[in-house]
Amino acid sequence: MSLRTVLTIAGSDSGAGAGIQADLKTIAAHHCYGTSVITAITAQNTLGVQSVEGVSPAMVAAQIDSVLDDIGADAIKTGMLFGEDTIRAVVRSLEKRFGKAKEGGRDAAKLVLDPVCVSTSGHSLLPLDAVDSLRADLLPWATVVTPNVPEAEFLVGWAKGSITSVDDMRRCAAELAGKGVRWVYLKGGHLPLPKGDEGDKVVVDLLYDGESGETSTEERRYLDVKNTHGTGCTLAAAVASGLAQGKTVSDAVSDAGDYVAAAIAASYPVGRGAGPVNHFHSLMPRSLPLPNHHSPTPFTDYLIRYAGDAWSRYVNHEFPNSLAAGTAKVEAFLHFLQQDFHFLKQYARANALAAFKTEDMALMQGSTHIVNDVLKETEMHVKYCETYGISREQLQAIPESVTNIAYTRYVLDVSSKGDLLDARVVTAPCLIGYGHVGARLVSSSPGVVVDSNAETNPFFGWIQEYGGEWYQGCVKTGIVLLEQTLAKSPVSAQRLDELARIFVKATELEIAFWDAAVVAGEKTRAEVMSHEGLPV
Known part of the structure; x- marks a missing residue:
């Protein structure tokens, strides 16, 4: 198989645990060639986001054109898009390259949308007036959208904390798919659920097919560790890499979920706050996992x-x-x-x-x-x-x-x-x-x-x-x-x-x-x- 290329359109993380930096590490770990379009520059570290400054929409469009005119992209991943004008610039660039979303453009672009709205530390990464544009203009382009539980609630207009079960996840995914996205991969990391009588917890991830209405779920052991910075970016980039390599959506999201779980387990402390996952665990693995609730020593x-x-x-x-x-x-x-x-x-x-x-x-x-x-x-x-x-x-x-x-x-x-x-x-x-x-x-x-x-x-x-x-x-x-x-x-x-x-x-x-x-x-x-x- 020839070298596959993945384009990430996202913000820069100066701490390198999320954003463009995490995407490129993930893409490289999946043996693909990563290219990038920077939408914003953030001053952030493991403790949080201190400042954000956007790149002009014209410069965002110029970056996309530059990459696609020469290198192309077997799949595209979007992350933090900063504002409404940037979102519209991205959509115009996609239409210029692939045509209309509903007329085959979406299938050609293979776009994975990570709906970054708020950072884990609570910093707003997308103005409220841009959310409507995200829903109306960009969601129809997404082959897969990968929200976590709070993001999914926000995108469909549900009150915070509305999702408390897998059934709630399924209903929310169906409503989100109704906004035009092809597949919804709703991540359950923010909703660890009890499993058995020993106090163990599991994470349930749900994949919803927007055409057939079929749902599938996967359970993974919940790891109670703090090194989870950039997991959303990392997962979406892993899904995009899988699609670029010709995997089905079902296989791509399943493999990406396994990759992120292993990256969390193989993480190591960086900084004083929530550290990054280990993106290269498959290339230079930790010989042992970090201490966690299930294995403290x-x-x-x-x-x-x-x-x-x-x-x-x-x-x-x-x-x-x-x-x-x-x-x-x-x-x-x-x-x-x-x-x-x-x-x-x-x-x-x-x-x-x-x-x-x-x-x-x-x-x-x-x-x-x-x-x-x-x-x-x-x-x-x-x-x-x-x-x-x-x-x-x-x-x-x-x-x-x-x-x-x-x-x-x-x-x-x-x-x-x-x-x-x-x-x-x-x-x-x-x-x-x-x-x-x-x-x-x-x-x-x-x-x-x-x-x-x-x-x-x-x-x-x-x-x-x-x-x-x-x-x-x-x-x-x-x-x-x-x-x-x-x-x-x-x-x-x-x-x-x-x-x-x-x-x-x-x-x-x-x-x-x-x-x-x-x-x-x-x-x-x-x-x-x-x-x-x-x-x-």
Whole structure:
């Protein structure tokens, strides 16, 4: 198939998330050649539209003539048209090129009309006196019109909020088709509907055939994310690209709906407000979706799934299980406390390195919170050791074991040589795993033997610390930082695999760390104390 061309007639978005910029990205992503006619210039960003200035109708017409005289267009998409004079200039140019709309001109133009009236932030993008011209002059040219729910209500003169169901959408689409448009694709993104008993919501998009009166609908999962700037422009441009490639209207709108849904799921934060969708998700996809209502921790979930058996062996290890049951040897617990004290010092250094590796103050602050929590955790270890006659000075003087050295050096090596994501991932198994173990053992999960009596189980206090509100809050903070770091730094599939392997390696070193405690439990307390250089 030869290269197809799509002409977009719309306003310019200085933030590049909507308008001409979004259209051209979408057209390119669909492997078509995009040309453009600018109707207005906007000063806008992810926070909203600050100013709009129109291009003269004569210049709009000149642009259309220039493009069509040389390059032509296999399909045309219109967006923000600024005013009545501009709309009429566009219609005159269409008539000049294709003849009358009702005499075959519409079929030849393949025009997709995105009836841009008001921006998402509430800024008026089309004067009220231009709406009549849009309805009377331009709608008959549209092969497909793609309003959202508020736009559809506005175009047919219904009160705001009149559409509350799919049946309402169907009636509104039929009335809009009666104004001369061939197909109405009424988008349901502004009207998420409940689905099932789990609180899930879906978006229902409706396609209405203006000739036969037939209706079809499609459901897609509702993604509760803020990066939806430019979705209307993007969808209309995707529909136009499909028509240019010879697709039927039904296939073009269905494929466009899938494209936009994937672009929302694959978006990443840009600016301080509603960011754009990821127009090139099919060319340079996010390896994971952004956190959303249905999957709040996609990165963490992926890492744990990737670790598989190693993660299961870690969080179900016999050492913490024996602490919960009260059957652990004191020697094992002492060895763990002493070596974990040393590990936590290096763990704090790794998180300090994470703070060093970011310019984002929020992410930096998150790392400092973790460091402070680690310092609190080390003090907890000191107090436990003191109950067994080991002073702070003696604890600090105990040398690191070979197992501990292997783990701490790996964490520091990855944190120092890698980037912020490396530092986050290599420290994640310790933070998240201890939280998982603590929550599981405190809740007395099925199959777990727990002795919560302090008189018979001197170790249960340790379990309670990690299963309690303080440490579980630390885990939540760490997971949020992990997710935010990936959200702000989307990575390739290869890079994601590399990060997952780091996570697995750190998990295996955690297993070895607890294995060493179990081995230490096979020694007498005298042997342990003597080995560590402590008085027996």
